[in-house]
Amino acid sequence: MFPRPIEKASPPAKALYKIALPVALIIWLLPLLAVALTSLRSQADILTGNYWGWPTSFNMLENYTAIFENTPIGQYILNSFRVTIPTVIGAVGLSCMTGFALAVYKFKGNLILFFLFVAGNFVPFQILMVPVRDFTVSLGIYNTISGLALFHIAFQTGFCTLFMRNFIKALPFELVEAARVEGVSEIRIFWYVVLPLMKPAIAALSVLIFTFIWNDYFWAMVLTQGADTQPITAGLNSLNGQWVSSWHLVSAGSIVAAMPPVIMFFLMQRHFIAGLTLGAVK
Known part of the structure; x- marks a missing residue:
């Protein structure tokens, strides 16, 4: 009725679990990480299409101050x-x-x-x-x-x-x-x-x-x-x-x-x- 605990699974299933779990976690966190990085970018980065790359400058103080x-x-x-x-x-x-x-x-x-x-x-x-x-x-x-x-x-x-x-x-x-x-x-x-x-x-x-x-x-x-x-x-x-x-x-x-x-x-x-x-x- 309930899923079998991973501790009782076969060795291949345990190995697949250890690989799939961090991958799923990274995929789930990607949008949040993207939003966090974008909140540090400058307007120039947004206009040039630098959405996923490393910010050319970190404008944390400027951005968070501007919204208030x-x-x-x-x-x-x-x-x-x-x-x-x-x-x-x-x-x-x-x-x-x-x-x-x-x-x-x-x-x-x-x-x-x-x-x-x-x-x-x-x-x-x-x-x-x-x-x-x-x-x-x-x-x-x-x-x-x-x-x-x-x-x-x-x-x-x-x-x-x-x-x-x-x-x-x-x-x-x-x-x-x-x-x-x-x-x-x-x-x-x-x-x-x-x-x-x-x-x-x-x-x-x-x-x-x-x-x-x-x-x-x-x-x-x-x-x-x-x-x-x-x-x-x-x-x-x-x-x-x-x-x-x-x-x-x-x-x-x-x-x-x-x-x-x-x-x-x-x-x-x-x-x-x-x-x-x-x-x-x-």
Whole structure:
């Protein structure tokens, strides 16, 4: 059912694995390396077609300074935080409660309600572009930070509920039963018994949702316009010149935009791995 561990494979398979793994890793990292090198190039390198060669000059200070001095990238980054942080808090907070209800309480329609949460993740988001945009316009929240954040909370809660419900299902139900025998109310059971055990899952889910929302480009372009509301992913387009594409500045801006989720992952790495692997083995 599961792939055989590489340690138990034949010697030729092990040799092929040792060769294929670094090759696949290099191929996967090539675009990132190209962007990093381009962010150090001069405009002359771009105009002469030196895309993959060694930069003729390293303009790291000039390029990274220019994107902050000549473009509103600082505002775009602030907008991303204003969208991402409320979304993480809202989606994870709601999913803790919905996951608890679906995992602990057995009521008629429990499974159907759970499937409804999950079913939303299978709808292609492209077909929702027009109705979602029209809905935000009718509510008066189009081209607003709050509108984009509310939209992301609504759409991410389904996936988060799936994650939390399955995590809580793996917890010992005897803890809940023991608390009920002691006369503890359901709210206190959730707050003092179940929620502390969910900390690894909350940390892992927060990292995932932070990355998803921070890197969102499609809905940022559909639901926002202008530097006052657009996140960094949509705002990177403004780093291009009017007549000539300033790819060195776009690359520098892309590196800056990628830093917050990378930093958050490394800060939360221990909790992230614990949340994903807790309950994997008995």
